[in-house]
Amino acid sequence: MKRIENTFQNKRNILNVYITAGYPNLNDTIEIVQKLKKNGVDMVEIGMPFSDPLADGPTIQNSSQIAIKNGITLELIFRQIEEIRKTVSIPIVLMGYYNQVLQYDDTTFFEKAKAVGVDGFIIPDLPLDIYQKQYKSSFENLGLDMIFLITPQTTDERIRLIDNESSGFLYVVSSFAITGSKSDIEQNQIDYFKRINNLNLKNPRLIGFGISDKKTFDKACEYAEGTIIGSAFIKALEKSKNIKETVKSFIVNIKK
Amino acid sequence: MEIDKNGFYGDFGGAFIPEMLYHNVNELKENYLQIIESTDFQEEFKDLLKEYVGRPTPLYFAKRLSKKYNTNIFLKREDLNHTGAHKINNTIGQILLAKRMNKKRIIAETGAGQHGVATATVCALMGLDCIVYMGEIDIKRQAPNVARMKMLGAEVRPATSGSKTLKDATNEAIRDWIANPVDTYYLIGSVVGPHPYPDMVARFQSIISEEMKSQLQEKTGRNYPDKIIACVGGGSNAAGAFFHYLDNENVELIAVEADGLGVETGKTAATTQIGTEGIIHGSKTLLMQNSEGQITEPYSISAGLDYPGVGPLHAHLFKSGRGTFLGATDKEALAAAYQLTKLEGIIPALESAHALAALNKIDFKPNENVVVNLSGRGDKDMETYIREMENRD
Numbered sequence: 001m002k003r004i005e006n007t008f009q010n011k012r013n014i015l016n017v018y019i020t021a022g023y024p025n026l027n028d029t030i031e032i033v034q035k036l037k038k039n040g041v042d043m044v045e046i047g048m049p050f051s052d053p054l055a056d057g058p059t060i061q062n063s064s065q066i067a068i069k070n071g072i073t074l075e076l077i078f079r080q081i082e083e084i085r086k087t088v089s090i091p092i093v094l095m096g097y098y099n100q101v102l103q104y105d106d107t108t109f110f111e112k113a114k115a116v117g118v119d120g121f122i123i124p125d126l127p128l129d130i131y132q133k134q135y136k137s138s139f140e141n142l143g144l145d146m147i148f149l150i151t152p153q154t155t156d157e158r159i160r161l162i163d164n165e166s167s168g169f170l171y172v173v174s175s176f177a178i179t180g181s182k183s184d185i186e187q188n189q190i191d192y193f194k195r196i197n198n199l200n201l202k203n204p205r206l207i208g209f210g211i212s213d214k215k216t217f218d219k220a221c222e223y224a225e226g227t228i229i230g231s232a233f234i235k236a237l238e239k240s241k242n243i244k245e246t247v248k249s250f251i252v253n254i255k256k
Numbered sequence: 257m258e259i260d261k262n263g264f265y266g267d268f269g270g271a272f273i274p275e276m277l278y279h280n281v282n283e284l285k286e287n288y289l290q291i292i293e294s295t296d297f298q299e300e301f302k303d304l305l306k307e308y309v310g311r312p313t314p315l316y317f318a319k320r321l322s323k324k325y326n327t328n329i330f331l332k333r334e335d336l337n338h339t340g341a342h343k344i345n346n347t348i349g350q351i352l353l354a355k356r357m358n359k360k361r362i363i364a365e366t367g368a369g370q371h372g373v374a375t376a377t378v379c380a381l382m383g384l385d386c387i388v389y390m391g392e393i394d395i396k397r398q399a400p401n402v403a404r405m406k407m408l409g410a411e412v413r414p415a416t417s418g419s420k421t422l423k424d425a426t427n428e429a430i431r432d433w434i435a436n437p438v439d440t441y442y443l444i445g446s447v448v449g450p451h452p453y454p455d456m457v458a459r460f461q462s463i464i465s466e467e468m469k470s471q472l473q474e475k476t477g478r479n480y481p482d483k484i485i486a487c488v489g490g491g492s493n494a495a496g497a498f499f500h501y502l503d504n505e506n507v508e509l510i511a512v513e514a515d516g517l518g519v520e521t522g523k524t525a526a527t528t529q530i531g532t533e534g535i536i537h538g539s540k541t542l543l544m545q546n547s548e549g550q551i552t553e554p555y556s557i558s559a560g561l562d563y564p565g566v567g568p569l570h571a572h573l574f575k576s577g578r579g580t581f582l583g584a585t586d587k588e589a590l591a592a593a594y595q596l597t598k599l600e601g602i603i604p605a606l607e608s609a610h611a612l613a614a615l616n617k618i619d620f621k622p623n624e625n626v627v628v629n630l631s632g633r634g635d636k637d638m639e640t641y642i643r644e645m646e647n648r649d
């Protein structure tokens with residue numbers, strides 16, 4: 001069974017944590033993922049730093065710029081994941097922008113990612129129809145998951161289409177926002193989560209954007225299989241003097 | 257030469273956007289043609305272009321310039337438009353569209369500030385809120401236009417991310433739209449961005465070649481020229497000047513990019529020369545990037561040409577060979593600006609000066625009819641012209 005599918009079958013209140021590869025230091029990626037796993041994180045999303053991350057807020061933009069300055073490359077990210085896979089078996093999802101995939105050569109990129117142990121991808125600017133036409137069948141052959149976003153403006157009809165075409169899980173964008181905004185969950189968001197739950201979708205859901213602490217984590221878990229935390233964790237790393245301690249206290253605070 | 261149903265010119269175009277923009281972009285895609293082709297829209301658009309912008313702009317036969325190059329050179333005088341450039345043709349069109357879609361808040365990006373000024377102008381005209389994103393560095397370089405936008409009632413927000421110039425201002429405008437999807441209209445400034453923007457902006461700018469047809473008929477007895485020369489930043493003035501001749505193979509379409517300090521120095525904005533295929537601001541096109549797909553910074557003395565991509569139409573014109581792509585360096589553009597000023601008494605925008613500089617790179621036959629699209633006037637560039645004049649003496 002695929003790692004992502006297996007995780008959703010066996011775990012509840014899933015915590016998926018986003019990190020920017022190559023941040024804060026070039027090779028910290030490996031230790032951060034190891035410690036996330038050790039402290040009970042269920043899944044990690046590794047961001048491939050991009051110069052023009054349209055869907056990301058200031059925190060992730062900033063970490064991406066620093067990582068690029070640190071010298072991160074796709075090749076290096078693959079090597080880091082290879083290293084991580086020696087000790088870590090939780091699902092790894094790569095997040096990045098379509099231009100990066102195209103420049104690496106898309107076919108080679110996905111094959112290479114599969115070979116080093118990546119389970120799924122979030123490529124926010126990859127259109128659904130291009131995925132269907134160009135990648136879906138090879139994803140099925142390779143056993144990879146392509147994860148798509150849905151937002152409060154996505155119609156029921158389109159959510160069903162996206163659910164049907166994708167696998168792994170659906171990334172439920174919690175509000176009208178880029179990453180890192182907002183700090184509470186409001187009634188209109190709850191209505192939206194309930195609307196999605198009533199659609200009887202095939203894929204499980206993780207709620208992301210604006211999940212930052214125990215309160216928002218718990219609340220989101222009431223309406224989905226789990227959450228994705230990104231900017232709040234990057235902010236903790238920004239201030240960190242000791243990565244091991246930072247990861248531990250951040251995760252313990254959310255899962256306590 | 258038209259886009260297909262997914263918004264592609266050949267290999268280029270499309271809408272590579274995150275789901276957060278799907279609803280808005282789709283809403284636009286579903287509505288734009290029907291709205292802009294309606295009689296009611298066309299009447300209001302044409303009326304504003306005439307009474308407010310001052311169209312039609314003259315097609316001026318430049319006698320002394322023609323003598324110098326031993327051919328017939330006409331200048332399409334977009335510099336005489338209200339606010340000083342072609343940019344307002346597009347902002348008038350899009351503001352009327354935004355109004356018909358009941359949007360209340362207008363956002364835009366700007367580099368040199370010309371599109372920002374043209375947007376702030378139409379927002380003042382329509383009484384709509386206006387927020388213009390501008391790179392922190394450009395805000396410093398283009399102070400007079402920042403002041404104009406403020407006087408017109410716009411809020412100018414500095415883009416502090418990335419390289420703090422036009423591409424980052426565009427990213428910030430897109431992020432604003434993601435965060436404010438319901439009441440906000442993104443008024444893009446060139447033939448770039450996700451479908452339907454490139455096609456929509458080209459249609460609004462097509463008034464340039466529409467007028468050229470009847471003006472040429474009257475002046476030359478034929479409704480098309482042998483050559484059209486236009487500068488390319490994102491490509492909107494060129495798209496407008498080429499539009500009605502895209503399928504007329506008798507007309508050579510000449511696009512001029514900013515070579516900056518020279519293509520070989522890397523300090524350049526000549527996208528078709530050093531760019532490769534990829535995705536920028538939601539569109540598949542040619543762009544300047546490294547092997548990792550990180551978008552690199554362009555350079556040109558002209559802030560309006562300082563963009564690391566070109567619109568998908570131009571990428572297609574380049575790849576298919578339908579367009580001829582030339583470049584002009586900072587120096588060549590400056591020389592061309594001083595020359596036009598001396599020969600014809602017209603001070604061109606630095607962007608348009610790049611188109612004029614290409615006159616030195618083309619072999620003309622004695623009786624050819626050549627149109628140079630004079631996209632804007634030089635008022636905004638006086639500081640540079642004065643500084644460079646002193647350097648020359």
Ligand SMILES: Cc1ncc(COP(=O)(O)O)c(C=O)c1O
Pocket residue numbers: 341342343367368369370371445446447487488489490491492493494559560561605607608631632633
């Ligand atoms: C006078 C003028 N010409 C040309 C341009 C370049 O834009 P485009 O290539 O979209 O015409 C600008 C942009 O600011 C401009 O102000």
